[in-house]
Amino acid sequence: MKNVFLRRKNILISAILILCIILSTLAFAQQDINDNENKVKNVILMIPDGMTIAHTTLARWYQGGEPLAMDELACGLVRTYSANNPITDSAPAATAYATGFKTQNRYLSIYPEMVSMPGVGQVEEKDFYKPIITILESAKRLGKSTGLVFTCQFPHATPAAFASHTDNRNDYESIAEQMVYNHVDVVLGGGYKYIDKNQRKDKEDLAGYLKQNGIFVTTNWQDAKNFFGQKIWGLFAQDAMHYDFDRKDAGEPSLAEMTQKAIQILSKNRNGFFLMIEGSQIDWASHANDPVGVVSEVLAFDKAVKVALDFAKSRDDTAIIIVPDHTNGGMTLGIGTTSIDSVLLNHFLKYIRRATRTAAGVEEILGNNKTDENIKKVVSQYYGIDNLTQDEINAIKNAPQGRLNYVLGPIISKRSYIGWTSNEHTGEEVVLYAYHPKDYIPRGVIENTEVCDYMAEILGIDLGSFNENAYISNIDLEEKGYNVSIDTSNPSNIQLVINKGSKKYIIPQNKNLVLEGSNQYKLKYVSVYIPSAKRFFVSSEIESLIK
Structure with a gap:
């Protein structure tokens, strides 16, 4: 009887174990189902640069108290501080949204060497200044189309953070070159002079390079409106565009019109798209303490929100995140x-x-x-x-x-x-707005880096895997025994030179190219030179290329 009892006991234990495994498997399967339900093909990130609650309050009263299109989406607050300061500038603020990492003021999508704010992780010295792969770059690697829409000049901090890497946000010529060689599919806004060989200091024909690579380039809005291809750079002002109240006589499109066009083009890709839209000059009006400029740009931005929201609500595969990068001006209604x-x-x-x-x-x-x-x-x-x-x-x-x-x-x-309390940025939290077809949205008070984490999650992008070993520096290459030097003889075209046997590999800064004799090779990512640190970063597959 004892043996029978033991056999029954063992059978019962085995049955319980099997049931636990089944339940566990079902739980994981359910989690996978839930994760898949939350994934989307398209993400539209909208950044009203420098916008505060006072800005939206004034804009709402201006239009008779009617709600803004973005009002229904308010869901939380975002902390905006940078790696080294409680008051961020636009470069590290946009970097946080683009990469999921905080960096220091003036830096665009590179790791900081100065970290002084609580809770921000220290960076190893070998990674100082190292480029961080952005969500736009990652989306492109996964076959999605990518776009940037704005009213500033395209190498300005916010659009630049998504498609360039530098320790100097004001180095517009280098930033512009990186953005061109990053092959963003749709770029609509201002800044034609930065791709014009006749206006660039280095005389690089970036407009010609874009055209050679199948991208339609125009400065005319009517031409852009009538374009129905898949790749376009429409730059409708030599530098920044006009404020919305001032643009009509200049023949420039509105932010809403550019948003509509960008979505129309990007949505042709069956793999989906990532699009960043910036209301650039809300910030500039705030710096000037100009309430008319604030109203002009907040309402123009909100019309673009309506365009994006109408698109997202017409389907079930698009999420929208609206979030300012920082506050500005300390504006109040009451003085x-x-x-x-x-x-x-x-x-x-x-x-x-x-x-x-x-x-x-x-x-x-x-x-x-x-x-x-x-x-x-x-x-x-x-x-x-x-x-x-x-x-x-x-x-x-x-x-x-x-x-x-x-x-x-x-x-x-x-x-x-x-x-107004200031002509500069201030350090308060900003309002978070979000739309997701399954109402899977972030809530409460979150870090600006978590906005990127959220976008990566719903797009199914593992940013960590893209960043792992993406870049290698000249110092790393030297330590591995390569014969490496940095050629600075032409300040407008710094080059990394790698000698191996009878072969010389030349890697120009700001491009994704390697030159070897009459041969030319393309790299995954643009090469980045940091003059202050004498560090040259190049896409890591260079090692397999020169072996």
Whole structure:
């Protein structure tokens, strides 16, 4: 009887173990199903640069209290600090969204060497300045189409973070070259002069390179509207585009129109797409403390949000994330010691609603005709202000070129009871907005790096695998026994030179090319030179190429 009992006991234990395995397998299977349900083909990241709650409040009142298109998507807050400062600039802020890593101010999608903020992991010295693969670059490697839409010049910090790597966000010529050689499929915005051989210091014909690689290049919006191919760089201004209130006479498209065109082109790819859209000049208006510019650009951005949201809601494979990169200006509705009971809604809106140009637009209209009478006439015509003081007239007259908005903005703000604490970025959290067809969205207070983590998750991208051994530096190559040198004889074209036997391999900075005699090879990623550290980073498959 004892043996029978033991056999029954063993059978029962075995059955329990089998049941546990089955339940565990089912649980994992269910998790896989849930993960697959949350995945999408397309992600649209929208960045209203520098936008705060005060900005959206003012824009909402401007349109009669009607909700913004983005309002229904508000779901949390995002912490914006960089690796070395509680107040970030746009370069590390965009880097966090592009790579999932915090870096230091001025850096674009490279690891920092200076980390001083709590909770930010230290980087090993060998990885200082090393390029970090971006979500756009990863999406492209997976066969997705990629796009960047903005109203600034394309090498500016936010678009640049997704398709370039540098320790100097102001090195526009190098950044532009990297972005061109990164083969972004759709680029719509400003900055043609950075691909024009006649305007570049190094005389590189980047526009010609794009055309040779099957990309339609245009500066004309009508031509772009009529384009129905799959790759286009439409750069509709030599540098930055106009503010939305000022653009009509310039023949430039709106952010919403460019968004519509980008989606139309990118959605042709059955593998899906990644698209970043920036409301670039919300930030610039905030730097100038110009409330008219703020309203102009927030509403223009919100119209682009509606375009993207209409597209996403018409299908079940697209997610949208809307998130400012930082706050700017410390804008408030209410100023000084003014009694809250004495300021009515019309006091905030009176002059802003009358405005038909931003301060930057008014500067173009004034031109060189800055007589007292013409200043009073133009300011009255475009803002309805008829009581300029002599000090204000003198300030307008003496404003440096390109900086009149820093004078007119505060003049309008004072009369509109709108306060500002700064002409610079500030360090508060920003509002997170998100749409997902299955309502799988981040909530609560999150880090800016988690925005990238979320996008990678729903796209099914393992960013870690892309970053692992993606780049190798000249120092790494030397330690492995290669004969390596950096040729700086032409400052506009720094090159990494690798000698092996009778062969010499030349790797130009900012390109994805290797030259060996009359042979030319392409690398996965663009090569990056960091002058301050004398470090040259090259795509790691260079080793297999030169063996």
